[in-house]
Amino acid sequence: DTAVSQTPKYLVTQMGNDKSIKCEQNLGHDTMYWYKQDSKKFLKIMFSYNNKELIINETVPNRFSPKSPDKAHLNLHINSLELGDSAVYFCASSSPSGRAVYEQYFGPGTRLTVT
Amino acid sequence: GDSVTQMEGPVTLSEEAFLTINCTYTATGYPSLFWYVQYPGEGLQLLLKATKADDKGSNKGFEATYRKETTSFHLEKGSVQVSDSAVYFCALPLAGGFKTIFGAGTRLFVKA
Numbered sequence: 001d002t003a004v005s006q007t008p009k010y011l012v013t014q015m016g017n018d019k020s021i022k023c024e025q026n027l028g029h030d031t032m033y034w035y036k037q038d039s040k041k042f043l044k045i046m047f048s049y050n051n052k053e054l055i056i057n058e059t060v061p062n063r064f065s066p067k068s069p070d071k072a073h074l075n076l077h078i079n080s081l082e083l084g085d086s087a088v089y090f091c092a093s094s095s096p097s098g099r100a101v102y103e104q105y106f107g108p109g110t111r112l113t114v115t
Numbered sequence: 116g117d118s119v120t121q122m123e124g125p126v127t128l129s130e131e132a133f134l135t136i137n138c139t140y141t142a143t144g145y146p147s148l149f150w151y152v153q154y155p156g157e158g159l160q161l162l163l164k165a166t167k168a169d170d171k172g173s174n175k176g177f178e179a180t181y182r183k184e185t186t187s188f189h190l191e192k193g194s195v196q197v198s199d200s201a202v203y204f205c206a207l208p209l210a211g212g213f214k215t216i217f218g219a220g221t222r223l224f225v226k227a
Contacts, residue, residue, distance in 0.1 A: 004158075031213060041153070041202050041220040048213045055213045090158055094212065102212040103149065106158030 004107040023091030032074040121218030138205035149206040
């Protein structure tokens, strides 16, 4: 069973379009994240949600709107796509709690190409 | 502010060579530290971790020791294999775990 899954794996679209990426985790975790990885492999957090509530928003343009319908799902909707949005987007989940070691489990990634 | 600095790659080694990837951090308090590995075409996965000073994390022949005095968490492996070719990330969890800062990643190529 896949722990963290994302769909689609590849997404090719034109500038100005709107697209969504879906993420689901079956680990029972409370917290889910979206990351953006650029072509140089630099990984930056975009959002984190805990129990469906937004906790971290790292100054991401408001064209990006995450939505968490329940603890197991975190979707990412992107409006008016731009060339600079081309990247690999990773979903992850974990259960942070105080001093506990809270490793993150990552999905396989969605490669978004904007032409 | 909080940060993670990793040595730049790529690192190219021959099979059975010794590997060191340097990682230093800046943070308040004594956070946990992680190394993640990303194989081609895949997401990141945890390689090893340490939760307090002088802890040594180890997995698959890789080791890293949490050094508070030098604020470092260098990754080492005594004898690399071709299958170790991947990108390695040092990571620093913050904000109660709701935000993690990753180093820039170090790409490792191992030649047969």
